[in-house]
Amino acid sequence: MKLILHVWRQKNPAQAGRMVRYEANDVNPDMSMVELLDVVNEELILKSEEPIAFEHDCREGICGSCGFMINGIAHGPEAATTVCQLSMRHFKDGDELYIEPWRAKAFPIIKDLVVDRSAFDRIIEAGGYISVPTGSAPDGNVILVPKDASDRAMDAAACIGCGACVAACPNASAALFTGAKIAHLGLLPQGQPERHQRALSMVRQFNAEQFGSCTNIGECEAVCPKEIKLEVIARMNRDFIHASLS
Amino acid sequence: MSVVSAGVAPFYSSTVGKKAVMAVSGCVLFLFVLGHLAGNLQIYEGPEKLDNYSRLLHSMPALLWGARITLLVMVALHIWSSIQLAVRNYEARPTGYVRKKAAGSSYASRTMYWSGPIILAFVIYHLLDFTFGTVNPAFQVGNVYANVVASFQLPLVSGFYILAMVLLCMHLYHGLWSMFQSLGFHRATTLKRGAAVVAILIAAGNISIPVSVMAGLVK
Ligand code: SF4
Ligand code: FES
Numbered sequence: 001m002k003l004i005l006h007v008w009r010q011k012n013p014a015q016a017g018r019m020v021r022y023e024a025n026d027v028n029p030d031m032s033m034v035e036l037l038d039v040v041n042e043e044l045i046l047k048s049e050e051p052i053a054f055e056h057d058c059r060e061g062i063c064g065s066c067g068f069m070i071n072g073i074a075h076g077p078e079a080a081t082t083v084c085q086l087s088m089r090h091f092k093d094g095d096e097l098y099i100e101p102w103r104a105k106a107f108p109i110i111k112d113l114v115v116d117r118s119a120f121d122r123i124i125e126a127g128g129y130i131s132v133p134t135g136s137a138p139d140g141n142v143i144l145v146p147k148d149a150s151d152r153a154m155d156a157a158a159c160i161g162c163g164a165c166v167a168a169c170p171n172a173s174a175a176l177f178t179g180a181k182i183a184h185l186g187l188l189p190q191g192q193p194e195r196h197q198r199a200l201s202m203v204r205q206f207n208a209e210q211f212g213s214c215t216n217i218g219e220c221e222a223v224c225p226k227e228i229k230l231e232v233i234a235r236m237n238r239d240f241i242h243a244s245l246s
Numbered sequence: 247m248s249v250v251s252a253g254v255a256p257f258y259s260s261t262v263g264k265k266a267v268m269a270v271s272g273c274v275l276f277l278f279v280l281g282h283l284a285g286n287l288q289i290y291e292g293p294e295k296l297d298n299y300s301r302l303l304h305s306m307p308a309l310l311w312g313a314r315i316t317l318l319v320m321v322a323l324h325i326w327s328s329i330q331l332a333v334r335n336y337e338a339r340p341t342g343y344v345r346k347k348a349a350g351s352s353y354a355s356r357t358m359y360w361s362g363p364i365i366l367a368f369v370i371y372h373l374l375d376f377t378f379g380t381v382n383p384a385f386q387v388g389n390v391y392a393n394v395v396a397s398f399q400l401p402l403v404s405g406f407y408i409l410a411m412v413l414l415c416m417h418l419y420h421g422l423w424s425m426f427q428s429l430g431f432h433r434a435t436t437l438k439r440g441a442a443v444v445a446i447l448i449a450a451g452n453i454s455i456p457v458s459v460m461a462g463l464v465k
Contacts, residue, residue, distance in 0.1 A: 006344075019344055072347035098345040105338050127247055168349060170356070171335035173261075200250040203262055212338030213261035213331045215355065216424040222350025231432040237262050238430025244257035 001027045001093040005040065007052055008100045010109055017109070019098070029089035033076060034059060034066055036088060053112040061085040061225060064160030067167070068113045069100040074164035074223040082162065082225045102163050104172035106209045117163050119209040120177060124161075126205035127198035128181040130190050149187045156184035158226040165220035165228070171212030176220040178206045179232035186239055196243035203240045261334070262428075264327040269425035271324040276422065278317055279414070283451050289464060293391035300390045325366070332359060354416035355424075361413040368410035375403070398459035407456050415449035 003024045010017025022040055031039070034056050041051035057065040061082040068083060070076035076086045091097070099113065107115040145153075157180075165176035182199055185191030191198070214233055221230050250256075257263040288296045303310055348356065371381065375397055379385025384396035397403045422441035426433070458464040 008344075069343060069345070072343060072345035073349050100343055100345070103339055103341055103343055105340055129247075131247060170339075172338035173335070175261075194247050197247050197249060200252060200256075201247060203260055204250055204256070207260055210338060212335035213265060214428075215331075215335070215358070216420070216427045217351035217355040219349055219351050230427065230434060234427050234430050234432035237266070237428055240260070240262045241257075241266055241430055244252045244260075244263065245254070246252075 001029060001088070001091075003027050003036070003088075003091060004094070004096040006096065006098045007112070009052070009112055010101075011050075012111060013108055017112075019100075027088050029087070031088050032059065033070070033083040033086040033088070053110075053114050055114050056084055059084040062160060064162040067102065067162045067164055069098070069102070069167060071098050074102070074168040075162075075225055079222075080225055080227050082160075085225075102167035104166050104211065106172065106174070106211050107163060107166060115163070117161070119211070120161050120163065120174070122209065123174065123178055123202055123205045124181060127194070127201035128185070130185060130194060132190075143189050145188060149189075153184050153187040156180045156187065156228065156232050159184070159224075159228050160226055162225060164223045164225060166211060168219040168223040169212065169214075170217070170219065171215055173214045173220075174206045174209070174211040175214035175233045175236065176224060176228055176230070178202050179234075179236035180228045182239060183232040183235040186235060196239055196246075199236060199239035200243045203236065261331065264331050265428040267323055267327045268331075269428040271320040271327075272421050272425050274316065274320045275324065276418065278313075279418075279448060283448055286455060287451060289391065289394060289455060290458075293389075296391045296394075297389060300388065321366075325362075328359075328362065352420065355420040358417060358420055361417040364413050365410060365417060368406065368413075371406070372410075394455070395459055395465060398456040401460070404456035404460055408453050411449045411452045414452075415445045418445035418448060 005022040005024060006019045007022060008017055009020045024036060024040055027036060027039075034054070037052055037054055044051045054068065055065045057063045059066075061084060064082075066082055066084045067075055070083070070086075075081060075083050076090075078086055078090055101109055101113045102115045102117075104115075106119040107117055109115050159177060159180035161177065163177070166172050166174050169175075182202055185198060186195045216230070216233075218230055221228065258267065285299055288299050354361075374380040375382050376390070376393055379387070379393070382393060382397055385393055398407070419441050422444060423434070423437040426437050431437075455464070
C-alpha cells in the first residue's frame, strides 16, 4: 500500500523547521510506524539525503523512547499503543499522515522528531524514589502489601515516561506523568515515610520545568499508551495539598 | 530526599495550589448559584412572594453585605488564579501543532476560557439590569417581580440570558466534577454524571423564567 507522509524536519534546535512531504510507495501492512520510518530513511540514505531522526529502542512498547504525533494524536490513532507498536494495517491505502514531534517548552526539539525529555528525569530525581539503607536484602514478605494497593501501584508504575501526555495536553502539562510516579510509590508501604515530601518536591520540579497546569480535561488519559488514569493526578493533588497545608 | 518547605506561599505559587483555589472559590460560587435559583423560582408563586423575599434579604444588611463581599472575593480569586494559570499554560507551548485533534476531552472542558468571561460579562449586565436598574428603563426599586417581567419581555434581554445560562451549564458541567479532581477526590464516572444532571437542572430552572415571561405565563 501507499502512504503520503508529511514529516517535521528540523536540522538543530536553532534552525527553523518545516513539514516535508515524502511518498512511501511500498508499505507492508505488517510493519510498525517506526519500521515505516526505517524504510523511508533507507531510501533517503540511498539518495544521499539526511535520514529522519526519531527515537526508538525496544520497539516493544516498553521502554518509552519512541513517540510522535500522527495526524494530531500522540502515538497515533490506536488507543494504548506506542508508535513502535502501531501497525500500518490501521491505515488505508493513500492515507496522508502528518508526523510531528512532541511540542512543549519543557521538551525542546533536538532534531526532527527527537525532543529533549530530560525535564522528566529531573522530576524523577526530585522524589521518584524511596530512601533505603543499603546492606543485605530484606527478607521477603516482611512488609505486607494489600492486594488492592499493589495492583493500583503496579498500574501507575506502568508509565514508561514517553511524554505523550505532555504532547496531547493543550497546556503541555506533566500532571499525568508526575501523578503516576507519585501514586506508584505513595500507594505502597515502602513509599509512606517520604510520601508528602515526595509530592512537594516532585510537583515543585514539575512546575519549575515550565510545564503547564492540569485543567482536568483528560486528553492525556486518552493517548497514554499505558492507560494511566486521571486518578493519579487526583492523588498527586491530595498528597500535595495535604503536605502543604498540614 | 531534600526537604522542601511547605506553607501557604509556595502552595499558592504552585499549579496544584492555584487549581485548589479555583476549586474552592468555584464551589462557593456554585452554592450561590444554587441559592439564587431557589430564590428566583419563587417568581412562580406571584409578585408578593418574590418581592417579600427580596425585602427579607434587605432587612438583614449584615448578612446581605457579608454575602456580597464574600462573593466578590471569590470571583476575584477565581478569575485571578485562572488568568495566572492561563498565561502559564499558554507559555508552556510556544509552538503549536500543524495538526491537532482532541482525543478524549469534552467540548465544555475545552471552552472554559470562553464560557468564563462571557458569564462574567453576563453577570455584570445582570447586576446593572436587576440590582442597580441602570440598563432597565422600567426599573422600580423593590418591585423585583415587575422588573423581571419588564426585562424579560424584551427578546434580546431574554436571549442573552438564555445564552448565558447555556454557557453556565457547560461551565458547571466541567467545573463541578473538576473541583473534586483538583482537591484530590476521584470518582470520574459518578462525578461527571452528577455534574451533568446538576448543571442541566440549574440551567433549565433559570431558563424557564424568561421563557415563561415571553410565553405570557408570568406577567
Ligand atoms: S503517563 Fe502515559 S503518556 Fe505520560 S509519560 Fe507515562 S506512559 Fe507516557
Ligand atoms: S521503542 Fe520502546 S516503547 Fe517504542
